[in-house]
Amino acid sequence: MSDTSTEVAARYLAAGGNRHPAAADWAPGLLAFGAGNNIALWNPQDTHHNGISALLAGHTDAVNAVKLCNLDGQMLILSGSADKTVRIWKPTKDKDLQYEQLQCLAEHQGSVNTISILPDCNLFATGAADSTVKIWTLTETGAKLVQSISLQPRYLPLTTALIFLTGGAVALAVAGTASYIQLYVRSEPGANFVLQATLTGHEGWIRSLDFVEHGEDILLASASQDKYIRLWRLRRATSTTTPTNGLGSQENAAVMKKSLSNTARQVGNTDARYAVTFEALLIGHEDWIYTARWAPPADSRVSPTLLSASADNSVAIWTADEASGVWLCNARLGEISAQKGSTTATGSTGGFWIGLWQPDGSSVVSLGRTGSWRRWTFDSTKDTWDQQLGISGHTQEVQSLAWAPDGSYLLTTGSDQTTRLFAAWKRDGATSWHEFARPQIHGYDLNCIDSISNNQFISGADEKLLRVFNKPKAIDSLLSKLSGTEPTVEGLADAANIPVLGLSNKAIASPAVDQLDNDGIGENADATSTAVQSPLNTDQPTLEDHLARHTLWPEHEKLYGHGYEISAVAASHDGTLVATACKASSLDHAVIRLYDTKEWREVKPALTAHSLTVARLAFSVDDRHLLSVGRDRQWAVFRRKDTSSTVFELLTSNPKAHTRMILDCAWAPASDPPVFATAGRDKCVKIWTLTDGKAECVLTITLPATVTAVAFSSLLRDDGMRLAAGTEDGSIHLIAVKIDGGASFDSRPIATALCPSGSISCLQWRPARLDGTDTEEIAVASNDHSVRILAVTK
Template sequence: MTNRGILSLDFTAAGGNRHPSAADWTAGELAYGAGTNIAIWNTDDVQSRGVSALVRGHTDTVNTVKFHDSPHGRFLISGGADKTVRLWKAGEDSSRTPYEQVAVLTGHTASVNTISVLPGGQVFVTGAADGTVKAWHQGETGAKLEQSIDLKPRYLPLATAIAKLNGGAIVLAVAGTSSIIQLYVRSDTKAQFELQASLSGHEGWIRSLDFVRDGEDLLLASASQDKYIRLWRFRNDQLSEAANGDATAGPGLAATTKSLSNKAHKVGFDYSKYAVTFEALLIGHEDWIYTARWAPASGNKSSPTLLTASADNSLAIWHADQASGVWVCNTRLGEISAQKGSTTATGSTGGFWIGLWHPEGKSVASLGRIGSWRQWMYDSGIDTWVQGVGVSGHTQEVQGLAWARDGSYLLTTSSDQTTRMFAAWKRDGRSSWHEFARPQIHGYDLNCIGSLGVNRFVSGADEKLLRVFDKPKAIDSMLSRLSGTEATVDGSLADAANMPVLGLSNKAITAVADDEPINGLVNGNHDEREAIDPASIVRESTLDIDHPPFEDQLARHTLWPEHEKLYGHGYEISAVATSHDAGMVATACKASSIDHAVIRLYETKEWREVKPALTAHTLTVTALAFSCDDEYLLSVGRDRQWAIFQRTKDVPTQYVPLAANTKGHSRMILDCAWAPSCAPTVFATAGRDKAVKIWKLGGTEVESLTTIATNTAVTALAFSQPLDVGEKTLLAFGGDDGQVYLVDLLSNTFEVSEKRSVPTQYCASAAITCLRWRPGHSGEGQQLAVGSEDGAVRILTVHN
């Protein structure tokens, strides 16, 4: 292979953090917290490639992200559960990293939850769970603390907003774990904010605040867990009698029985006084409201327009009616109430945590509970908001990866209790990777996964058993249409799958014609455990689409029917491996004694366990692997040993012990892999002792060929199947620092020919959990899937 050092990052999948402040949108870029990383999504990319980069730096969950176009250039300001505020400046070489960290501010002593910036200025404020709001003055390479406002023991800040008043004064609104909004003002000459007013009216915690200019006035929107949005007007004149009048007299107030106090508050200074009055109460959401955002001025809106996101699974767009002045909701996006159904089965519970405007006001985006982004674009031709392709990904550690045997798609599984299928969307000479299905939405953390051919996989979870799933016809035909794969035509696939409302297993179902009523839902004769969530019924046209599924389709209509359950283990499943002929499944579970540290084998024809179980280890088996010809089964464990089992000639499903090394490594062994078919008896092991060891099996003897020393514990490794028989074999391994290495090994001796590290910007910010090379891929290079504890899935290409 020539130029094997040339790599590219083809795809990154990363779910968003559930925090109302964890994302912001500026021209061409949407930045959001993704675990400890900040994901950069190019929303204007015509190629629809999704996340373009993950910015590393935080050591704990990112809670708040804000763009700031300051006099010193574009900055990204972030805060996290690591108690730090970090400043990132747009990098000159965006191919290397889009943002470079220029400062770490350590003034807070608890999780940072909110950041607000003064547009065009150098002032920004941060609020944290330590009960303080801090005002900073930003420079070119850092920021200086100007003031710290202590809110304890009254409340903790969850939301802030900052705006400039006429005359140069600055107003700061602060709210959080109470029902009041505090207004602080500072003059252009005095660097200290002073508390000047407290706005009451809400009856729950306040999650979001946002200012917008309305002529000479300012409007403040506040969103609360009491299910209401309140609008407050900052009028740039002296108090009038109307401002002190009856609260129900104004046309902008929605009719309600709730208390509507319209006391006028004075804020500002002698040269610039404002009267703050209650403007309107917006009623319409059925659950907590997490964010309220005013449309940008560049959206060419004639009057202020507000976007709100709620836990009721909807986005609402509000504006004041020109004739009456009453604030009304003229657009609602998301899921209507009738479709909520069995949210535990579909994974859609929790609603929308974030709602954002495109900087030009032409589209909106929202983040759901399970980390997926949806996007809607306004089509002026048909006067309708049209949903577009969003981005998605896991929100917890990625625990397992498995390619389909023909390389047509990638399966991933995670501690976020979902299994996801990713594939390439090919159209008009373009190709981009997307989530095509969510085969398994589970009630337990998922730990491992293995592919059984093209249409089946097996996964293991904390529930102590394994489940086998079959690809449904709806997914098969969609994959064939959008990804160019060969469709299954033998009629062996079920139409689709569904999960009964009170059930735990995905059931195969028949797709319903578009005009056909749903049997049994009217007469109510179904058993409760078999009752179907009406929102997740699969119509014949449900997945007959010309684009990857949107989030609502992924969550409801892309389950795979369950084919079998495999019992036998007494503790959480720790490892699974499938034979290359798809005839055998090997599994292990967590163990602290020899009694449970066994390897169980299952044949896939009748799904029976092959007894007796294989014994060799005394502690948890961490990884299993079948050799390329399925002649051998390799196991490694926390007891620092590896073991090899050989298939018997008389009974092809039976394996017997062949060789073992009780001191294979000096610390626990975490992963293993067999070399490609050109060297069927060579294997590698890796462990906490910061070493990768290459071994060769000869008869019943095993010799050590090579030891590759590293600077960190090695947590995952994988051999590449060469595209052509050459002089070198490619090995990839990753460590607990997130770094991935590529090693060229001489095919005859397996000595190291060349070792190189993958560029840091392509690597993870936490330990690598699994590596898998894509089989059967004949493109411009070999593709490597990388799973890690930072929750991201990456696909790297090593170019030919």
């Protein structure tokens, strides 16, 4: 398999955003945000809705801060991470990578939480958990440290902001795990920043600061965990205008009783002095406020507009009334958390962590607790903000994935306690992948998943039992409409919900459309036990609001029997049997349990062979054999007693198959004799043939790192069978395996830019062949929080 014969391209990338107020920035044509240890690149204005275009790997811990900087026409990315480093990225000509690391700055001794930029003089500031703010100059070749500020009294900086003052001075605002804001000023180029003023008034940590010019004055917005936004005015001392103290509304007086003192602080240099006064208190949010961002100024004389994002599930847009000067909230986007229950189980998003303006101010995006981006665009004709398609993804390690048997959709599950359904949206000759449903929102980390049929799947979690789910009509019709799948004629429930304080999705009937209120909830119904089909009757993939509320799958069955966390599950290809295993440190618990899918009863006796946790289970293509591998370094093959029986018995096993624990296994396409692969911590993939009840190792393939996942393509090719192997360092290898006429293999790695940065937890080839072409697709789940679909063309 040579480089010239096989091409690999990214078909789809999904990763949830990091819940950190500074972890994203938006420049024309590019929104960059932290996604686990990676930096995701997305263009929200892309009319083809292709989603994330690249994931930049380099950081070794979560990315907390991202800023974009246009340096001499070249867009650079600056990123700060919990790994204590700041990294600078520059563009490349590689369409898969797009950006490469230019420099790594390791001067901080703590997690980097904030970055602010003053692009016109190529200056930027970084703040970290070592209680320092460092000032850097930026050039095309990299950054240079020019000053380190130790914050006194000591606190952790969570946000910074930079702006020019008249006379060549630069102001730096710093705030964080204290209730005050410190203003530092650099009086002239080359000088150091000096603390000149401290602004008090907030009663909680301050999470966001942002400057904007307003005529000759400057406004500073500060957002705090005390649920308020404060505006501060930096007014030229030469101005004849009297400072104002807009309070936002009459009823704010009681809240502001102790804030009425408005003593001006002086900042600036000898050429230009500024009086800093308290301008307004914005009241309206009911929970912590994470970000406050000024809209890109169209005209500095016009009153600016402020965007705020809060943990109360809302994004607010604030403007000052032209007549009175009072600041008002003229638009509120998102959800009203007090309505209809506000728990994760009923679809509450858990707040918005980031709010960003489009560079031209015509739309806004916000990141929620579920890692998904929402987008709203302003419609000037209707004077409304309309929600548009966003992107979504897992926010923790993706543990497992499974294709529907017909390849129509992909199910993924992971440590963020959600199961997600991804499918292709086909329209007008274009195809893009999106999250169509969130079938399971759970209270435990989810470890494994498999499809039983096109309308049913099973998942296992840390709760020691397995749950079986059925597809609802709403999702079936949506997939049929947008993905072109065959609709199911009958036998499906309308929809599902989770009762408050429950973990089981209940099947429910949809109320008639004329019985729905504006929120899509039945007028007289209990909101916590009602979901509807109507919001999914759309011409585009599901919006995040509906994903969290209306796309659950009803639970069909629970399977009991295991004593510890579920570690593996596999469904037979004909959908009649399910094999399961749990974490184990003894023979008693290291058993494999079989359940028939007709009555959902356990097939006794349980299968025994292993002494430690069974890591993976797999049925052969003809369902005659069941293969198991475990941490006890052995594999075992069980055979069905006869073609009509559900009882399996041990055929053969190998207690010393690998020198370290075995982590995955896979059956090859139908062949005689049967062929299977095992992979383990000893960095080996071994190919075995099963003849007359005995297995023989015919190939040992050594890879550079621990092999954590293997998968055979279902298509037989001229050069033999195609095997994909994923490793602990995130690399993926395509291996052509030949058994006939002497065993041989040919291996090549997939380009690093297309591979995850974390350990690969699961690989699965898509069952269906695409349009009769020579292209296959493989889904990749990784501990770097990403789900990838790669197109492999030969």
